[in-house]
Amino acid sequence: MLGLLRELGELKRIRSAGRAGSIADRLFSAAWSALGEGRSPEECWRATTAAALVATRMGDIDRGVLASLGIDGDAAEAILGRALEEAAEEVDPALLPALRDAAPAEATGPVPPFVALLAQQPRAGVTCPGRPRLLLEPPENHAEHCLMVAVYGVLLSPLYGARPEVVYLASLAHHLHNAMIPDSGFAGEVLLGNHLEPAFARATEAALAELPPPLAERVRAARAILPDAETPEGRAFHAADTLDRVLQIEQHLRAGKASMSYVLNDMALVHEGPVKPFQDRLLAAVGLAA
Template sequence: MRLATPEQEGGQAPPSLMPLLRGLEDLKRIRSANQSGSIAERLFTSAWSALVAGVHPTDVARHAVRHALAATVLGDLDTGVLRMAGVPDAAADDIIQATVATAAAPLEAGLRAWLLDAPAPARCGNPPPFVARLAAQPRAGATAPGRGRLILDPPESHAEHCALVTVFGVLLAPSWGARPETVFLAGLAHHLHNALLPDSGFAGEMALGEWLAPSMARATALALDELEPGLRAAVQEACHILPDATTPEGRAFHAADTLDRVLQVEGQLRAAGTSMAFVLREMELVHAGPVKPFQDAVLARMGLAA
């Protein structure tokens, strides 16, 4: 039997998911007045809080991805906020379910059903201390030996990156027949070493030479020591998929990690290169309504019409 090549395996990534993945990237940049951090950062924190409280990784993964799908449209308008604003419980639940169903439309049927029926975690604990450190730890940007560092502001945090890798990993898991909960848990944990080690990027890693592996291993062990034995063992088991892409779970993880890293930069470059014509015409910054003719006339008079 002839084994598939890495190129053939990589060719199983579904291009139909790209619009959804780009929408999910924005969760790193959506914030609201009554909560700290981005949606992505809070997804990371809530996932670890549920795991510490003993919620099974499968249920944590289903709830986190479902929440992320809803947030691509609603942002921080969750059921709690809607109810406080006077939306009845049933209507609030219907809004969330309909939004998740629409966002999940391009997903594989089994995964879509798995997410639509996801229960909310019943318990929530205090996240381990490394969670706050990863939320405060910026990513390095693009670095390469012998070249200057390329930093696009604002930098993402390691919590935001890990959150998106976990979500991407679950959505990509069916492409390789991977277990989504394993990919999810490995994605949450794959930068535990950065809770201690500031991110120096590829160039810094090469500079460490033979000390790279032992320093990362020691930093990871210190973070893992903040978990109770059962959860620590589950995280360590999931992280066995990280070194290579020879397993279904390893392929789903590395596809997710790669796509998130590239889409992070793509999103920043796209925003920097956006034209006023695109914002006004395609995004309808001044959108249809009873006062739009007046607004258009003001823009035209002031030289701002596209």
């Protein structure tokens, strides 16, 4: 699924006019809105994951945009359904029925304050004790990272025999402390020493206090998988977290290595159409043909 995971990771970088933040930002907010309204983690992981898969093909063209264009009802559902089927070709077949029947991932109610703070909190980049920080711009934020780990975790759950609802909830909540604590990365965490765990625990509890008590308890229970990879859910989470951290850096490195030949030939930047012969002659004449 590596190719699909790369495509999903790009949702951190897709934005559109009139909407704040990236698609990943908004899916993170919608997830916490739905959980806060009492929707079950089962319903929420299905909605979030299906929406993320569709967005790899449709970007920000969702039900609302289609309706504004006069495309609604069965026609809209057919378009979104085709996008889901195409994106989900590598998804474990056991997940597909739940994803096909998923409700829309929409933020219809309030969200806890930590959601906005995590969306404003940049990730640290690559840090290592004793070495200068490697910061690649633009940085992702903690909402985008948590959302992507949640989606990756759901998709990887069948591989480890994990319960996707537990992996999803733990993933959404695994950086709650960063709503209060700026991200200094591995280097800063080492310097905090014995103060690290108590500080993270206090900041996490401050965020959990913003949730309805029953939801806060479910989140605490789900977060019990975070310390190790000894359970199926722990393995699914840590696989998702590791892959997202590494693929985030790979995205920057991969973009820097792209050649003009790849962009023009493999990606068809100048694609087929009535004026393509003219465009090809133009590029050859100015020395940009690959």
